[in-house]
Amino acid sequence: MNNPKLWTKDFLIISIANFFLYFTFYLLMVSITVIATKKFAATPSEAGIASGIFVLGALIARLFSGRSIDRVGWKKMLYSGFILFIITTCFYFIVNNMTLLLFNRLLNGITFGITSTATGTIVARIIPNERRGEGTGYYALSVTLAAAMGPFLGMFFIQHAGYTMNYILCIILLVIGLMTSFFIKVPNVEITPEQLEKRKGFSLHNFIEAKAFPISMIGFFIGFCYSSILTFLTPYMQEINLESAGSFFFIVYAVFILISRPLTGRRFDLKGENSVMYPSFLLFAIALAILSQVHQGFALLTAGALVGLGYGTLTSSGQAISVKVSPKDRIGLATSTWFIFLDGGLGIGPYIMGLFIPFIGYRGLYMAIAVIVFACLFLYFSLYGRKAGRLELQVNRANRAEVKELTI
Template identity: 25%
Template sequence: MKATSYWSRNFILILIGNALLFMVYNMQVPVLPLFGKQLGLTPAQIGIFVGAIMFAALVTRLFVPWFSGKFSKKVLLVVGILLYLLASVGYPLLGSFGLLVLLRLFNGLGHGITTTYFATSAADELPANKIGEGMGYFGIGTMMTASLAPLLALAIVQRVSFAAFFVTCIGILFLAMLAILGTTRSPRSAAKPTTKAPVFDRQFMPQCSLVFILGVLMSGVMTFTPIYAQAQHLTAISWFFFVAAIAGVVIRPIVGRSFDQRGPRLVLLISTVLLTVGLVMIAVISSNWLLITAGIFYGVADGAIYPTLQAWVFKVTTLENRDTATGMFLNSYDLGMGLGAVVLGGLVELLQYQGMFWVLSIVGLCYIGLAMGCSRRVA
């Protein structure tokens, strides 16, 4: 592979495998609550059933240094996809709450493993001077499937059945498995983590702090914008998420090249400003066009900030500690998403939806300053 090229067979297969796995993840997000409701689970049980995946993923990533020292990334990805398959096969067969939660925990183990090692495997294929651009393209597959998956999943459930939905998930996971089995070992992936690689490293606190807050902000938008828009008698919420996904896909290669040439500071300045503007627009939405425009701002910001922070982590870590850094980074984001939904739900009860989005706007304004402070040393 040439020093300036990263479009190797391995990179393409890893990108495809990751996109297919996230296709299944994003298909399950809107369907599993409906599946639980059909089985007669209470709202509290549905919340535990659906949310167990994040808890298991968080715990799994704490063992990343040990996994990396014992097994190759390819083996770990195969195991992670197999755990996803086990859960997808079991969901329609097991109807009790306890067994469903157990399956969701297995699903979470697979999710924690695959999200860590897909990202690091992709980074292993990239030359140092192209890591921002390469990870930008890597994330495009995830964003495209995130926009298409809910539409496909709900269409299958509404027009066919839950059984057909789970069969579709299983088929997609088999394709992801084939993609990974088709990869060969990269020289960079042979690097082993240090014997006592920490599960927490202060070196990555700037990036992890920023991605944690991003997770809080994103959880507010994703969880409460649909309900808030409905309360405002707006009908374009599907278009909000669609244009956000398209904007994120378009912007990723651009910000990736900017990161490679200038570092994270400029990208973070522009994208955090756009994110704050988008949050303010959501807080004051009064028409479908304003909602759609807010979706563009939100999509550009999300499509720029996350991959920039991820590429920044890869840039400053060593090959030996890349898996540990990725686990810490992903856990920070998931923790922000999980805690954000809980805390912001409480704010809604106190301040109503518009008040909560004004709080998010203020947090976004502070986020600009924090991003500039954290990236000062690499300007």
């Protein structure tokens, strides 16, 4: 039997729109700590807050947008998110002190959270169930490419063109993303009045998808650990005089994800999630250990390659798992639940790490984070990995029962 088609027009459009969305995220994220430090004389901890508060804003938005997207409409939320993201990005031009920077970063993060919840929910509906791991992996390449180009250009503009050009490029990219999204055909949302009624009120069930909670907890720690790279790699490279090689770190990161993604996505679908998750934890931990001891450009780029193979696979596979184990009518909540926890780790990480850097330095920080990632392997086994096979059987039975009910 032939696999259902994955590379449709709508899949390509939503992936392209998501690329421009995340391009802006990474362009700002990698440069904001330098802006806060050099322009507003912020401490490492304050610079970490300036970076992380954006992600906390995204987390707040996901809490509400995940439960509201079916009622508001998927396309309306996508358009409104892009427009508000553009507006709050324009506000950076008038920021002239640290307080205003933090406030606008929070607003900017909220608008990003709205938009990324919409793109994630739409693509989860578009991808066929039989190709869930492969499709989510290819969709995540839009984030991967953005994660390579955004930090690279962000570092370049900070060094050669200044802050203003950084903001101008962000606005241009977001406008292109908005225009691209006009051409997508969003699938019909089949939500019954009874299902919508259940989502009213402020019950935790209406904000978090319980079946996605275990893997999302893992996502929190994954995001926490990766924030050490996203936020502090630039000042670390400046400290050890590897800025030139450091600007190519994310390029290598992206190249190795591009190489590995077709293989890991198919393996996820054919062999199960454990076959890709366990090796990915090990590779991510090794990458951070190398980063803690790096003295030469080659070792730094080797770490970038391993981060791509490790962290890059963990995030796409984790998102696929969260959707896979959740009911079809709660795909939006499952997607937002995964990103709430992932963003939570990304947001809290910079502040906490910023407190320890004056005492243990960047090298000590990355070695400590390597240990945390290795410990996450055992946490994954405890929360999800050991029962992955049984959960898959339950999901298959539920899907068969749903098909039977519809047939009757």
